[in-house]
Structures are given as structure tokens and as C-alpha cells.
Amino acid sequence: MKAEIITIGDEILTGQIVDTNSVWLAAEMNKAGFELVQITSIGDSKEQIISALDCAFSRAEAVLLTGGIGPTKDDITKQTLTEYFDTQLIFSDSVYQNILELFSARNLVMNELTKSQALVPASAVIFQNRAGTAPIMWFERGGKVAVSMPGVPYEMKNAMTADVLPRLKQQFNSQAIVHKNILVGGIPESQLALQIAEWEQALPPNIHLAYLPHYGIVQLRLSGISDDTLSLEFAINQRVAALTSILGKSIIAFENLPVEQILSRQLREAGKTLSVAESCTGGNIAHRITLLAGSSDIFKGGVIAYSNALKVNFLGVDFSDIENFGAVSRQVVEQMAQGVCLRTDSDYGIATSGIAGPSGGTPDKPVGTVWIAVCNRRTTLSKMFRFGNLREQNIERTTQMAFLMLKNFMETE
Amino acid sequence: MKAEIITIGDEILTGQIVDTNSVWLAAEMNKAGFELVQITSIGDSKEQIISALDCAFSRAEAVLLTGGIGPTKDDITKQTLTEYFDTQLIFSDSVYQNILELFSARNLVMNELTKSQALVPASAVIFQNRAGTAPIMWFERGGKVAVSMPGVPYEMKNAMTADVLPRLKQQFNSQAIVHKNILVGGIPESQLALQIAEWEQALPPNIHLAYLPHYGIVQLRLSGISDDTLSLEFAINQRVAALTSILGKSIIAFENLPVEQILSRQLREAGKTLSVAESCTGGNIAHRITLLAGSSDIFKGGVIAYSNALKVNFLGVDFSDIENFGAVSRQVVEQMAQGVCLRTDSDYGIATSGIAGPSGGTPDKPVGTVWIAVCNRRTTLSKMFRFGNLREQNIERTTQMAFLMLKNFMETE
Numbered sequence: 001m002k003a004e005i006i007t008i009g010d011e012i013l014t015g016q017i018v019d020t021n022s023v024w025l026a027a028e029m030n031k032a033g034f035e036l037v038q039i040t041s042i043g044d045s046k047e048q049i050i051s052a053l054d055c056a057f058s059r060a061e062a063v064l065l066t067g068g069i070g071p072t073k074d075d076i077t078k079q080t081l082t083e084y085f086d087t088q089l090i091f092s093d094s095v096y097q098n099i100l101e102l103f104s105a106r107n108l109v110m111n112e113l114t115k116s117q118a119l120v121p122a123s124a125v126i127f128q129n130r131a132g133t134a135p136i137m138w139f140e141r142g143g144k145v146a147v148s149m150p151g152v153p154y155e156m157k158n159a160m161t162a163d164v165l166p167r168l169k170q171q172f173n174s175q176a177i178v179h180k181n182i183l184v185g186g187i188p189e190s191q192l193a194l195q196i197a198e199w200e201q202a203l204p205p206n207i208h209l210a211y212l213p214h215y216g217i218v219q220l221r222l223s224g225i226s227d228d229t230l231s232l233e234f235a236i237n238q239r240v241a242a243l244t245s246i247l248g249k250s251i252i253a254f255e256n257l258p259v260e261q262i263l264s265r266q267l268r269e270a271g272k273t274l275s276v277a278e279s280c281t282g283g284n285i286a287h288r289i290t291l292l293a294g295s296s297d298i299f300k301g302g303v304i305a306y307s308n309a310l311k312v313n314f315l316g317v318d319f320s321d322i323e324n325f326g327a328v329s330r331q332v333v334e335q336m337a338q339g340v341c342l343r344t345d346s347d348y349g350i351a352t353s354g355i356a357g358p359s360g361g362t363p364d365k366p367v368g369t370v371w372i373a374v375c376n377r378r379t380t381l382s383k384m385f386r387f388g389n390l391r392e393q394n395i396e397r398t399t400q401m402a403f404l405m406l407k408n409f410m411e412t413e
Numbered sequence: 414m415k416a417e418i419i420t421i422g423d424e425i426l427t428g429q430i431v432d433t434n435s436v437w438l439a440a441e442m443n444k445a446g447f448e449l450v451q452i453t454s455i456g457d458s459k460e461q462i463i464s465a466l467d468c469a470f471s472r473a474e475a476v477l478l479t480g481g482i483g484p485t486k487d488d489i490t491k492q493t494l495t496e497y498f499d500t501q502l503i504f505s506d507s508v509y510q511n512i513l514e515l516f517s518a519r520n521l522v523m524n525e526l527t528k529s530q531a532l533v534p535a536s537a538v539i540f541q542n543r544a545g546t547a548p549i550m551w552f553e554r555g556g557k558v559a560v561s562m563p564g565v566p567y568e569m570k571n572a573m574t575a576d577v578l579p580r581l582k583q584q585f586n587s588q589a590i591v592h593k594n595i596l597v598g599g600i601p602e603s604q605l606a607l608q609i610a611e612w613e614q615a616l617p618p619n620i621h622l623a624y625l626p627h628y629g630i631v632q633l634r635l636s637g638i639s640d641d642t643l644s645l646e647f648a649i650n651q652r653v654a655a656l657t658s659i660l661g662k663s664i665i666a667f668e669n670l671p672v673e674q675i676l677s678r679q680l681r682e683a684g685k686t687l688s689v690a691e692s693c694t695g696g697n698i699a700h701r702i703t704l705l706a707g708s709s710d711i712f713k714g715g716v717i718a719y720s721n722a723l724k725v726n727f728l729g730v731d732f733s734d735i736e737n738f739g740a741v742s743r744q745v746v747e748q749m750a751q752g753v754c755l756r757t758d759s760d761y762g763i764a765t766s767g768i769a770g771p772s773g774g775t776p777d778k779p780v781g782t783v784w785i786a787v788c789n790r791r792t793t794l795s796k797m798f799r800f801g802n803l804r805e806q807n808i809e810r811t812t813q814m815a816f817l818m819l820k821n822f823m824e825t826e
Binding site: 296305306310386391 | 443450468700
């Protein structure tokens with residue numbers, strides 16, 4: 001079954017809010033085996049809603065709409081859908097009771113605007129909103145379906161999970177979709193494409209390959225749609241096996257996860273801890289790790305050694321090495337890694353020192369020059385990189401590369 | 414001028430990535446005074462690209478496309494646009510030189526796939542990609558414009574800011590657009606709206622007010638469009654002056670800057686330095702500061718004291734205070750701030766300790782409980798906050814509040 005999403009709201013078109021509903025809905029539809037053809041964002045305008053619906057129905061059997069069903073004047077989705085489906089608004093006592101309960105639970109006083117939320121299109125199937133006042137409306141015509149849901153993300157997610165998705169699955173015979181992700185580390189996208197060209201050529205027409213690059217890592221995704229899940233799974237797994245024998249150790253995971261999550265899992269499984277000594281990455285390595293829930297199991301912390309004094313006093317770097325070789329050098333970055341590992345009593349250390357830019361470059365060490373070191377209690381591995389001129393990108397690339405280096409280091413030590 | 418955005422990529426329709434390009438482009442177009450009619454996300458399909466372009470051109474004069482111009486087979490935007498605009502691909506030596514420079518700067522080896530990025534549509538105006546290999550293509554037909562940009566956000570943003578937006582303004586803008594931003598700190602949006610309701614009511618019809626909340630800060634943006642720039646500037650400045658007398662010290666800036674940038678400027682002007690001791694923010698405070706170019710002038714670094722051992726050994730926190738009051742307490746966070754300030758020899762210190770979640774909460778200190786301290790060499794100010802249940806938001810809110818607290822502390826010390 002083909003589906004589309006229409007998100008309604010002026011605030012999306014003015015760039016005031018990120019439309020997070022679409023990506024969540026898209027992922028849910030994808031998992032359920034529905035093929036999403038298009039996502040459309042439009043303003044709170046009757047004309048635009050009608051035109052977007054016409055277009056969507058010309059391509060798809062089901063259209064999910066979010067937004068524009070609040071009680072205020074600028075929300076016109078309900079009125080527009082009522083006209084579009086040639087019906088009229090009637091008062092729903094069950095919706096009214098639902099609103100009353102919600103209001104009494106929150107100690108709110110009902111007013112006329114809120115009461116108008118209990119008006120619903122006569123021909124629509126109504127699902128109660130489990131977390132707000134606007135009811136969910138399911139319209140049908142000629143075997144096609146349009147569902148209007150609230151724009152508030154948790155109200156929408158509640159409705160989608162509890163009512164809308166189960167009914168969509170029941171009504172449309174969904175084909176199975178199978179995805180397999182393969183994360184490849186350390187090979188640029190274009191080089192990877194050449195390396196696997198022959199394998200890619202030989203893919204059957206019902207299996208599609210996508211390249212999704214993320215700073216030093218390329219996510220390869222194989223997707224297929226079929227009535228026969230088992231044989232599709234089998235065919236895709238065969239291709240993945242063939243790919244594995246081509247790429248070998250360059251494959252860092254068979255699922256799509258941020259590399260710090262793969263590394264954290266590896267540390268947790270080994271019962272090991274990590275600390276960081278960050279100069280040019282300025283805390284970003286620690287930030288990325290600590291965004292993960294439960295990271296205190298494997299992460300002790302570390303030092304942001306932005307100034308040379310901190311490199312010496314907090315990490316034990318030899319000041320004469322900073323004078324002789326510069327802060328961006330193998331000698332200094334290795335001492336930083338060893339220092340943080342030892343002084344925090346961690347199993348592993350990561351250190352970075354580089355010239356993130358835009359200033360600070362020299363002919364010898366231009367902007368983008370970065371040293372990364374990873375170590376355990378006995379051994380240190382360090383490497384120099386030449387990234388580009390953009391500060392933010394240099395910080396992100398260094399962070400990503402540091403995670404990759406430690407991951408590989410752990411596997412070969 | 415009416416505009417539309419088309420984002421291209423199967424990964425958007427499968428919910429694998431959040432389309433952050435759209436919201437950024439929408440905000441930029443809005444600031445430039447262009448009216449965005451629709452945002453459309455489609456897959457890497459020739460048919461869909463052509464149909465979306467036809468629809469967009471039926472409503473708008475300018476269409477911005479992102480994505481689908483990488484070197485691999487699944488990227489078909491360039492080929493499709495070349496056919497759509499009845500032209501053919503030719504080899505561009507200047508694009509090739511740009512790619513060669515990028516590759517030599519990064520020590521990469523050129524291959525045939527990358528070289529194919531230098532093929533460009535003969536009739537398009539080409540802008541060099543300043544951060545990647547795919548060139549930016551500007552097509553025109555019958556006074557309407559389509560611009561194809563990379564899907565990689567920083568490549569797209571670079572191109573949009575440096576080349577595409579200036580040319581759009583030159584080609585389509587006759588009227589002047591004036592924006593004034595006022596950043597208000599520490600007043601929730603709904604309370605702020607009540608406080609300035611009378612002032613807002615009295616705005617003339619050609620001056621529009623937008624509320625843009627960002628974690629503890631509300632950006633108020635006044636915008637006007639007019640043929641007469643001078644009198645519009647004058648009218649807007651008058652309203653800003655009136656607003657200033659209502660809000661007084663709650664206004665933290667008259668331009669839209671991240672709060673860490675305002676704080677960094679304040680530190681630089683005062684010739685002062687800062688260090689941080691981060692527990693629950695896990696490096697994010699340092700990361701946000703060090704994203705700013707030249708931050709080493711005012712930022713020395715600090716300690717990510719995720720484990721209690723680091724709080725004691727690196728910052729001198731009294732271990733018995735951690736035992737008696739817990740790591741998330743006034744006593745501990747104040748010692749962290751003082752410790753990092755003293756031991757790094759900085760003028761100011763910031764410290765955070767809290768329960769970011771999702772686990773780790775207790776009845777006394779539920780998830781979202783956060784202590785923040787700011788200090789100079791003599792005085793320490795600390796405050797407890799109760800944020801929500803979401804880890805990432807708690808980290809962001811704590812970071813933002815810490816910057817605001819130090820900013821206010823510097824002004825009143």
C-alpha cells in the first residue's frame with residue numbers, strides 16, 4: 001500500500017519548528033511495510049489542504065494528516081476535511097465526555113472554544129484523543145483513507161500507535177519490507193562504490209542499495225519489498241554475506257547506530273571504562289558519549305585541555321615537548337591519552353589535539369591538521385589527519401575518527 | 414516572491430534521517446522576505462522529481478532542491494534536472510579543479526566516480542561547492558528558477574549563504590526587509606506574551622512580531638517589508654525602544670546570537686577567562702563554547718567529572734560531602750565550580766551536577782533535578798532547577814541556563 005504524509009501549520013513553513021512528526025510517522029509506516037511516496041508540508045490554508053489532498057490521493061491509498069486541529073481560529077483542518085468529504089459537523093457526546101475528563105484531571109475550566117472540539121464530521125470514524133482535546137478523524141472514500149491527527153507529537157504518537165496503525169494494517173494488506181544496514185568505516189563513499197561495483201551490479205531488481213555517508217562512515221542500506229518475507233530475507237542475507245567477504249574488517253556494524261553507541265556497547269560488554277583528554281574537540285567526544293543513557297557505566301569523564309597549562313597540570317604532558325614539537329604533535333597527544341588513562345584509572349583513553357580553524361594554521365600544520373591518540377594501560381596508537389577548513393566539520397570528523405580508532409584498537413590489541 | 418523546497422532522498426521517506434535542511438532553508442527564506450508555499454520530500458526517483466518540480470512551478474517562482482547529487486548510482490537529481498531543462502552534461506574544468514583541490518587538501522585519491530561530479534548541465538549557472546565535491550546548479554526558465562544543492566547540511570548551508578541567497582535576493586527582491594531581534598532571558602513565552610500584550614496590540618499592520626523560544630530564552634523578532642527602508646527602520650527602532658522600557662534587564666541582546674556567543678564576547682571584552690566542571694552536561698558546555706572560533710582566548714578548558722572519583726581528585730570536592738549530600742547537591746556543585754576556577758587559574762567557573770535521566774532519579778531528586786553553580790575567585794552562586802524527563806533536553810536546558818547564570822553573575826558581581 002502506498003501512503004503519504006501531509007503536515008499542516010504555518011510555523012513549519014516559516015522555519016520556526018522542526019517537523020519531527022514526519023520522520024517518526026515515516027519510520028512507523030516503513031516498519032509496517034507501507035511505502036511512503038511523499039511528505040508534504042503546507043500552511044494553515046483551506047486551498048492548500050484541498051490541493052495537497054487531491055495530489056496525495058492521485059498517488060496513494062492512505063493519507064496521514066497532522067496539525068491544524070486545535071481550537072483556535074487559525075486551525076482549519078477539521079472544517080476543510082468536513083467539506084472535502086461532503087459531510088457536516090455534529091456534536092459528539094463521547095468526545096465531549098473525553099474532554100471533560102481530561103479537563104477535570106488537569107483542574108482546567110471548560111470554555112466555548114474547547115467545547116467546539118466535540119464537533120466532529122458525521123461520516124468520519126472518530127478515535128478519542130488519549131492525551132489532548134482534539135479527536136482523531138478517519139475518513140474513507142472509494143477504498144482510500146485520510147486520517148487527521150493532532151500536531152502535538154505525543155498526542156499524535158499515542159493515536160497512531162493505539163488506533164490508526166492497527167486499523168491501517170487491518171485494512172490494507174501490507175507487503176513485507178526488509179532493510180539491512182551495513183556500516184562501513186574508513187573508506188570514502190566514492191572509493192567504496194568502486195570497490196563494491198561488481199557486487200552492486202549483480203543485485204536483483206527487487207533489492208535496492210542506498211549510500212548514506214556520515215563523516216568517515218558510510219551506511220549501506222539494502223531494502224526490498226515482497227509478498228514472500230522469508231525468501232526476501234534469504235536473498236538479502238546472501239547479498240550481505242557476499243558483501244562481508246569483500247569488505248571484511250571495514251564493516252563496523254550490521255545495524256544503523258552512531259559509532260559511539262557501537263563503541264559504548266563494546267566497552268560495556270568487555271566491562272571496561274574510558275576517559276578522554278580533548279583539546280581541539282573541546283568536549284564533543286564526551287558530549288556524544290554522555291548523550292547515551294547509562295553512559296556512566298563505561299565513561300569516567302576526563303579533561304578538556306584547551307590551554308597548554310591544563311595539558312601539563314591535569315594530564316602530565318611534558319612542557320618541553322609542547323615547546324619542542326608544538327601542542328599539535330604525536331608526542332603531546334600520546335602523553336595526553338596516557339595521562340588521562342592513568343590519572344582517571346580508566347582502561348582506555350582517547351586524546352585529540354589539532355587546529356580546528358579558522359585561524360591558527362601554519363605552513364607546516366595547516367588548519368585541519370589533527371592528531372588523535374587512543375591507548376590502553378600499556379600501548380598507545382596515534383595518527384595524524386588532514387581535514388578541511390571548517391571548524392565545526394573538523395570537530396565532528398575528529399570525534400567520529402576517534403571513536404573509530406578506539407573501536408579498531410580494542411579489536412586488535 | 415513565492416518559493417518552495419523539495420528535499421530528495423529515500424532515507425527521508427523511510428524515516429531514517431530527520432530532514433533538518435528544510436527547517437533551516439525555511440527560516441532563511443522567511444528572513445529574506447520570501448513566502449514559502451510548500452515543502453515536499455520525495456524519494457530518489459526520476460518520475461517523482463519531475464512531478465514535484467511541475468507542481469512546485471505551478472505555485473512558485475523559485476524552487477530549492479536539496480539532495481541526490483552525490484557521485485553514486487542512487488543519486489539521480491543531476492541527470493533528471495538536465496533532462497527537465499532540456500540540456501546536456503558537459504565537463505567543467507573549474508569544477509574539476511575545485512574537486513582536485515579538495516582531494517589534495519584531504520590527501521584523497523581521485524577516481525572516476527568523483528571525476529563524474531565535474532560533469533554539469535550546459536545551460537545551468539554553476540556555483541562551486543566550498544565544502545564538498547557536488548557542484549551547485551542554478552537553472553532558469555521563463556523567469557523562474559530551480560536551484561539544486563547538496564543534501565549534506567554544511568555543504569548546503571555554505572552554498573545557500575554564499576551564493577544562492579544573495580542571487581535570489583538580487584533577482585527577486587525589490588522591497589526592503591528589516592528584521593530586529595530581541596533576546597529575552599528567563600521569562601516563559603506565555604508570561605512574556607501577557608507582559609507585552611499592550612505593546613504588541615499597538616504594532617502597526619506592516620510590522621510583524623514572531624516569538625521563537627529556545628530553552629529559557631525567547632527570541633522576539635520584529636519584521637517589516639517596505640519600499641521605504643529608512644522610515645521602516647525608524648518605526649521598528651521606535652517599537653524596540655518602547656519594548657526595552659517594558660522589559661529592561663530581561664533583554665539579554667538586540668541580535669539573534671547563541672547565548673554562549675554573547676557570554677564569550679562579554680568575557681573577551683572584560684579580558685577574563687572561564688573554565689568548566691561538568692557532570693550531567695558531560696562536555697556540552699565546553700563543546701558549545703569551543704564551537705566558536707577563537708574561543709581559546711577566553712576558555713581554558715576544564716574537567717568532565719562524570720565519576721565521583723574525578724570530582725574528588727581533579728576538582729578537590731570533599732568526598733564526605735558527596736556521601737552526605739549526594740553528587741547532585743549545592744555543596745558538591747559549588748566545590749566543583751570553585752575547584753575548577755582555582756586549579757585552572759581562571760577568572761570564572763561553571764559547574765553542573767544533575768540527573769539527566771532516564772534512570773537515576775529518586776523521590777527526593779527526580780530525573781530532571783539539576784544544580785548549577787557559577788563563580789569568580791571570591792563568590793559562588795548556585796541554583797537548583799527541575800527540568801523534565803528527556804535526557805537530551807535536560808542537557809541542553811542545563812547548558813543554556815548555565816550560560817545565562819554566568820552572564821547575569823558577571824553583570825551584578
